[in-house]
Amino acid sequence: MRPMLATLTETVPAGPEWVHEVKWDGMRVLVEAKGGALTVTSRTGRDVTVAYPELAPLADLYDDMVLDGELVAMVEGRPSFAGLTERMHVSSPRRAATLAVSRPVTLMAFDLLRLLGQDLTSQPWSARRQLLEQLEIDAPRWQVPPTYDDGEGLLAATADQGLEGIVAKRRSSSYAAGRRSPDWLKLPHRATESVAIGGWRPEVGGQLLGAVLVGVPGPDGWDFVGRVGSGLAGRAGAAMLQRLGPLERGDSPFAAEVPREDARGTTWVEPEIVIDVASLGRASGRLRQPSFVRVRSELTPTDLQETSDG
Incomplete structure (x- = not known):
């Protein structure tokens, strides 16, 4: 049962x-x-x-x-x-x-x-x-x-x-x-926090954006905290893909190696776009049930780093 x-x-x-x-x-x-x-x-x-x-x-x-x-x-x-x-x-x-x-x-x-x-x-x-x-x-x-x-x-x-x-x-x-x-x-109750996007993955069997890989500032660079797919379907995903296109890079921006199951099929990007995600907190460093809330166009990665350092 x-x-x-x-x-x-x-x-x-x-x-x-x-x-x-x-x-x-x-x-x-x-x-x-x-x-x-x-x-x-x-x-x-x-x-x-x-x-x-x-x-x-x-x-x-x-x-x-x-x-x-x-x-x-x-x-x-x-x-x-x-x-x-x-x-x-x-x-x-x-x-x-x-x-x-x-x-x-x-x-x-x-x-x-x-x-x-x-x-x-x-x-x-x-x-x-x-x-x-x-x-x-x-x-x-x-x-x-x-x-x-x-x-x-x-x-x-x-x-x-x-x-x-x-x-x-x-x-x-x-x-x-x-x-x-x-x-x-x-x-x-879902807490909201700001994270930077370091990569994106297509939806299964397609070319549209399925999820983004996100991170937060850590002592050695960007710490990977998980994938966010919920809330990025349809227009939201298409708009996000347009933002990420010019930021493509050849390697991961995260300080530590991203787990294979997350890295597979990922297009890496410069972590310049900050978004808010809602989640049930973290377990073992990963966001639990995260969902996209909005783009924080007024925030930069430097803002996140300064907040983390303070």
């Missing part, structure tokens, strides 16, 4: 048919307890059980149970995706056991999909949630986070607290496994 996915929205839905939750900055997982054993599966269907041994005692709570939730790593009291990256892709049980002590994760369980052999996915969210709360499973390494009726208030509160955003769910919605549904709506 794959998890149900939320659809991006720009407004908070209102009305008594909607309920609101905190959007956690972590890793989406399905957790199955069955016959005393626990299986943790990623959003893509990968078995990641070995990486999170601190969740193993969940298997002792109920003989048959499937939870949907988010694994988060708390850093200074807040979820940190960067703090979670060290736990991801760990395949050594010994290494995982060490990290479970030094950098433990917490499962934020927000849905119940099966209990004691009964498939609950066809039940409305309200019924699944009521049953989930009745399980009383809260413990140091897993918890059932609260829900809220006031979506606008929660959105403001999560912004003030530096959280990722909110998710609104229709109370009557069934669980659409593996599908992106309009019954779940996500509204993340």
Whole structure:
């Protein structure tokens, strides 16, 4: 089974048919307890059980149970995706056991999909949630986070607290496994920052601009921070390509070698165009889910360097 996915929205839905939750900055997982054993599966269907041994005692709570939730790593009291990256892709049980002590994760369980052999996915969210709360499973390494009726208030509160955003769910919605549904709506807070373009890649199978490679000032030059494709379709991409054409150069302007999967098919350019991108921050030096906002024609690369130095 794959998890149900939320659809991006720009407004908070209102009305008594909607309920609101905190959007956690972590890793989406399905957790199955069955016959005393626990299986943790990623959003893509990968078995990641070995990486999170601190969740193993969940298997002792109920003989048959499937939870949907988010694994988060708390850093200074807040979820940190960067703090979670060290736990991801760990395949050594010994290494995982060490990290479970030094950098433990917490499962934020927000849905119940099966209990004691009964498939609950066809039940409305309200019924699944009521049953989930009745399980009383809260413990140091897993918890059932609260829900809220006031979506606008929660959105403001999560912004003030530096959280990722909110998710609104229709109370009557069934669980659409593996599908992106309009019954779940996500509204993340996305920080905006200015970056310089150092290259561009064509769209797959075409000549039009598909994405730009961007960087920020670093101690040795320009530090590559990722590719930006969202927001550059159609006219925006065509206009950007016109700006970049005269700036073509033969080699990468970035200080360190750009990963092969990013560099493949790239036309390098002088990093003279500054743009604003919105993202969910950075993980391992890369922008998370970046999207193009606008060209900052009033800013130069020197402006970015001076801001960085200051």
